[in-house]
Amino acid sequence: MKFNRPKLPALLLCLAALACSSSCTGAKNEADDPARVRVGIVFDIGGKDDRSFNAAAFEGVKRAERELGVVLRDVEPGNPTSIEPAMRAFAERGYDLVIGVGFAQAPIMEIVAKDYPHINFAIVDGVSQLPNVASLVFKEHQGSYLVGMIAARTTKTGKLGFVGGMDIPLIHRFATGYEEGAKAVNPNISVYRNFVGVTDSAWNNPGKGKELALSQIGKGADVIFTAAGNSGLGAFDAVEQAGKGADGRATHYVIGVDSNQNMVKPGYVLTSMVKRVDNAVYDIVNDVKNKRFQGGVHVFGLDKDGVAFSLDQYNQSLIDPSILQEVEAARQKIIKGEIQVTDAMAK
Amino acid sequence: MKLLRELFFPLVAVLAAFVLGGIFVWIIGDNPFETYRLLIGSAFSWPDGIGYTLFYATPLIFTGLAVAVAFRCGLLNIGAEGQLYVAAFATAWVGIKFGGTVVDVFGTPVNYSWVTLPAVLLVPLAIVTAIVAGAAWGAIPGVLKARFGSHEVINTIMLNFIAIALVSYFTQYHFKQAGDPILQTVPVGAGVHLPRLGSFIPGLPTRIPLNLAFLFALVACVLVYIFLWRTKWGYAIRATGANPTAAEYGGISTGKQIVLAMAVSGALAGMVAVNEVLGYRYRYYDGFSANYGFTGIAVALLGRNHPVGVLLSALLFGMLIRGGIFVDAFSGKVSKDLVEVLQAIVILFVACEALFRGSFGRFGLLKRSKV
Secondary structure (H helix, E strand, O other): OOOOOOHHHHHHHHHHHHHHHOOOOOOOOHHHOOOOOEEEEEOOOOOOOOOOHHHHHHHHHHHHHHHHOOEEEEEOOOOHHHHHHHHHHHHHOOOOEEEEEOHHHHHHHHHHHHHOOOOEEEEEOOOOOOOOEEEEEEOHHHHHHHHHHHHHHHOOOOEEEEEEEEOOHHHHHHHHHHHHHHHHHOOOOEEEEEEEEOOHHHHHOHHHHHHHHHHHHHOOOOEEEEEOHHHHHHHHHHHHHHOEOOOOOEOOEEEEEEOOOOOOOOOOEEEEEEEOHHHHHHHHHHHHHOOOOOOEEEEEOOOOOOEEEOOOOOOOOOOOHHHHHHHHHHHHHHHHOOOOOOOOOOO | OHHHHHHHHHHHHHHHHHHHHHHHHHHHOOOHHHHHHHHHHHHHOOOHHHHHHHHHHHHHHHHHHHHHHHHHOOOOOOOHHHHHHHHHHHHHHHHHHHOOEEEOOOOOEEEOOOOOOOHHHHHHHHHHHHHHHHHHHHHHHHHHHHHHOOOHHHHHHHHHHHHHHHHHHHHHHHHOOOOOOOOEOOOOOHHHOOOEHHHOOOOOOOOOOOEHHHHHHHHHHHHHHHHHHHOHHHHHHHHHHHOHHHHHHOOOOHHHHHHHHHHHHHHHHHOHHHHHHHHHHOOOEOOOOOOHHHHHHHHHHHOOOOHHHHHHHHHHHHHHHHHHHHHHHHOOOOOOHHHHHHHHHHHHHHHOHHHHHHHHHOOOOOOOOOO
8 A cells, every 4th residue: 555645744743833832831840849848659550549558548648738738749650660760750859758559669668768868758568677768557457357347247157258369468467357356256157268369460350359259159158358459349249249138138248448448339348447548648748747757667556547447328237236336345455455466467 | 874864764753753742741731841851851860860761771772672683584573571581580590599698588698599609600691591591482483483384473472471471480489488478589699780880980879770781782782783784694584584585595594594583582682681680670570571572672663673773762762761750750740651652653653654755755855775
């Protein structure tokens, strides 16, 4: 095939040049305003719209931007190779705080933070010993204990399911807490544990998540707790597929994680084990703004509402008030230290 | 004059891409001039900008050359990605098994080695391993093509999946430290680390991962030129690429040339491992390649399958990768996808060169040249 239309490309170029020259009016770039506190956040591979973990972090920094008047810039790396350059980009520009979201960023932040000792860093879910890094970690086992209790009170079969994302110690912390909570209510209960995979992609495989949930349902489980990022949404589909009974209530329930996921499939979501990543991130920005940033490990447990279970109009009718009383009592006991929940990550 | 003619078209393509990209930026609602100032300014600032631009360009020079060599033989090597994965793992394996004591992710010293080799032996051994592993993986589709006539595009794509899955498997079940949540091997010994250029160049901090591999990449450009145009093997490869029937008739065994070209191509792709494993991460890290193998196809296409062109277009792509991060982070509305848009438009323009040849050819600016 032969093209011979000389005028078209030339015309396009002229048009482009014209359009370009007429658009020179732009707002002043606030990204480099040194008078304000500047915060850069680097999300996990899932991206800021994952309705779960990253979304919670984004919520926190957005609130800080609104209420504290800080300059906020974010990067969604998309692949693991651009995490380090993104952190460095903020550090090179002399940002006041660089936040990394997710345990996978901890070793990278360790390297970058060493090169920029005068800049503050914060890592969610990871731990670093450097003085200029604040490690924001959560007592997921405590929150999981409470939802485990709710699950054990709700189940009719005496069998529960757990669908984890990647098979790593952090996720075992959810599973162990969940199981202990359930067994505290009823020692005869059995919990099926399954993991989606062993690589990063385990967080983003809803198909496999659904398969695992369906197989657990097949074995008799009727409440399934997910801690699997985007893969967990597969379990939501699975319980919806299992349908509703004659009384109009769902026969199987799912428990969401990280963000409040009750509204994802109303009626099927028993509750969500929320990790208040948003509060933790907001607080650290506030600390930087008020010049009282401190490195080291910041732990968020039940006491500071760092972890909790969600209760709203979508699941109020699903949980009996007597269960709530019992769970609240356990919550107080955990805070006081009367109940010790096993931390699967503690050595 | 010939060189100018060769350069003219890619330059037009790049300029046109920037103009069109500017329109997109303007439609999105940002100022195109500010955005480009951010993009180019961050890519050429000293020392971080230039250091990182060259660092990102290094793997693309290797993969660009890899694709170019195969293309000169009439083959499309889509498998550079798989070849560099295999090479990276093999290189890390050498570094683990012969590198001596290392400090693991929990900060305790461990020794995984059979023997500890001194750096003078270890570094060349690791580099040779990268080359051999890449060449071997590249030669497989070459043999399949030469022996059975099965198409190299299909085979290289399929071998990518096999390579990446295989390497992840070995990493996960045999070379990962227990308890490490990240899919990566244990670190390689310190003896196998390539020095960073910051140790030689004043003003360039050593935190910038630009390393000796960049110089290897420049040498590779020269060697590929000599190989293709100054040796009889190169002649045979080019003859096979230009017209296999005529080459066969002229006494060249085209089957051998296909295997040779694919092996050389794979070896060049394998050199990416030297940059990534020996010069930057000091371990095999799952997902370390930001599609270098596939971007290499674009680099070779824009560089007209010539080492000089490959070098220049790899620098351009390196600049875009570096600048893209800053555009993503600091511009108001534009995301780093702008860079992908720019790359795509460049490729589009280069690909429909015939359209332009019609209009510019009339003024004698472009003549159909040999591919």
